[in-house]
Amino acid sequence: MDFFDREQESEDLWRLFAKDNNVLMLAPRRIGKTMLLHKLADESEEQGFRGVVVDVEGYGEEKDFFQQLCSSIQEEIGAGRSLISTFTSRLKQAIHGDDTIKDWRQLLLHTDWQRFAETLLGTLNEPGDGKPLLIMVDELPIFIMALLRQHGTERAKSFLYWLRNMQQRYRAVRWLYTGSIGLDAVARREGMEGALVDMEIYPLQPFSAETARNFVQHLCVKDRCRIDDKALVAIMDGLGWLSPYYLDKIVSDACAQAGKTAMVTPEVAERSLEAMLDKSKRVYWSPWREHLDKNFPEPERTHLYTALEVIAADPTGAHRDTIIMTLNRGGEQVTGRDLSFLLDTLITDGYVAPCEGQPGRYRFVMNLLRLWWLRYVTCES
Ligand SMILES: Nc1ncnc2c1ncn2[C@@H]1O[C@H](COP(=O)(O)OP(=O)(O)OP(=O)(O)O)[C@@H](O)[C@H]1O
Ligand SMILES: [Mg+2]
Structure with missing residues (x-):
């Protein structure tokens, strides 16, 4: 898969790093966060940095976090092995441990x-060649949620505050955190937003209409196809949220359906949009459902499902009064504040958006996801 565009985003981010900022980049599932991190890692040398990507999804202990960091540095960056070997000697000295441990x-x-990590960051803070290290942590919010669930709020909170301290102390190391859970919303709820105050928030948006058009044209050329302008508009409107992932899936289906004519017409585009809702395409949509199942405990998870069910029922969206009535139908006691938190989560995680000019009303961001939800999720839940 060729990486397309994201030039403005990477320019914005390099500007932030050059000005000594640490960045929190939050964005919904499947929008291209991980691919952007790898683009930044590839560009890092020419930007005067050393970039390393660390994926912490699936871990739930602080030691795992630093184990992943060390491995990535060792494996991914040119000077990584010598950095890690300097660090190992320092740590050995610091703990006066058994000399047989190498x-x-x-x-x-x-x-x-803590001792392991401070010695590591102290070493990384002294770049021999003057190139600061940029540590890009993918899925930090999932890691924090795992800490929270397994060890409680205090432990998650102290870890986040500890990271903040390290950022202040070791200024030659830059951090970029990304993930698909609204870490800012979680931090607010758990009373640990102070740990994020120094971070520059950078929301990663879907493609603009212009980039999406160019992307679709590019995909068609690759598939030796042409596309009618009306078909292009139908795809963009039908999707309703210009994620490169879904554009790619729809266009490759459309080019396959165009067959010998090698022309994507509006009819072909409509058929491809409909095909995205076929049960066989489950894997395209499952991240949205898994995101709720994996990352939210009960009763919040069920509340999120219920809110989405109400919002999905009408293409023009639903009012918060209707949502709260449905939530409380079975005797639950969901307050207005709880509902605001649920909606905040659904907004930051990319499921819904407030309807313009209609206060208190919310709609699905992605029309195809709404149709998928109606067809498969609401009837099962
Ligand atoms: N700039 C891009 N150019 C081309 N394709 C892209 C781009 N960004 C994302 N994609 C497509 O979207 C898919 C998902 O991208 P990526 O894994 O980076 O998203 P993500 O936001 O990290 O998703 P998740 O939330 O599931 O971790 C990629 O496999 C690729 O097909
Ligand atoms: Mg990712």
């Missing part, structure tokens, strides 16, 4: 994570 992984077993 490897940082073993040292990690014999020390607490």
